Amino acid sequence: MAHHDRSVEDLLNFLLMRLDETGFEQLVAHEPTRMMAPYFEGGGGRAETRGAMFTGCATCSQIPAGSVFPSYLHINVEAWPCLHVRSLALPLADDPDYRDGWQPEYTRYASGKLIHQDHDLRQPHQLAGQ
Numbered sequence: 604m605a606h607h608d609r610s611v612e613d614l615l616n617f618l619l620m621r622l623d624e625t626g627f628e629q630l631v632a633h634e635p636t637r638m639m640a641p642y643f644e645g646g647g648g649r650a651e652t653r654g655a656m657f658t659g660c661a662t663c664s665q666i667p668a669g670s671v672f673p674s675y676l677h678i679n680v681e682a683w684p685c686l687h688v689r690s691l692a693l694p695l696a697d698d699p700d701y702r703d704g705w706q707p708e709y710t711r712y713a714s715g716k717l718i719h720q721d722h723d724l725r726q727p728h729q730l731a732g733q
């Protein structure tokens with residue numbers, strides 16, 4: 604896989620060392636990909652088109668061709684780690700190297716906004732150290 608931000612690398616390495624073959628195949632389908640989301644910057648009839656670079660998921664982060672988001676905060680494309688990758692990591696939450704920030708409830712859009720889920724996806728798990 605290509606080089607990515609350190610936070611991305613950390614989760615990738617965490618998973619690559621622990622996933623079984625089935626999990627690995629799912630991770631490959633949801634690998635991090637650098638992508639650009641076009642959006643409008645400014646207003647009052649002088650809006651310019653800009654591009655926001657972010658790390659998205661090869662499967663979950665789809666930007667329809669030709670689309671431009673109304674503003675940066677409107678970029679509602681899932682960022683990596685996507686919910687699927689976070690769900691892959693969740694059974695490993697007891698691992699001392701697991702980070703709370705990887706939990707599914709912290710899935711974010713490329714804009715940085717949290718994705719609000721319609722239902723609670725958290726599953727009970729033991730706290731680290733127990």
Ligand SMILES: [Zn+2]
Nearest residue numbers: 633660663685
């Ligand atoms: Zn994904």
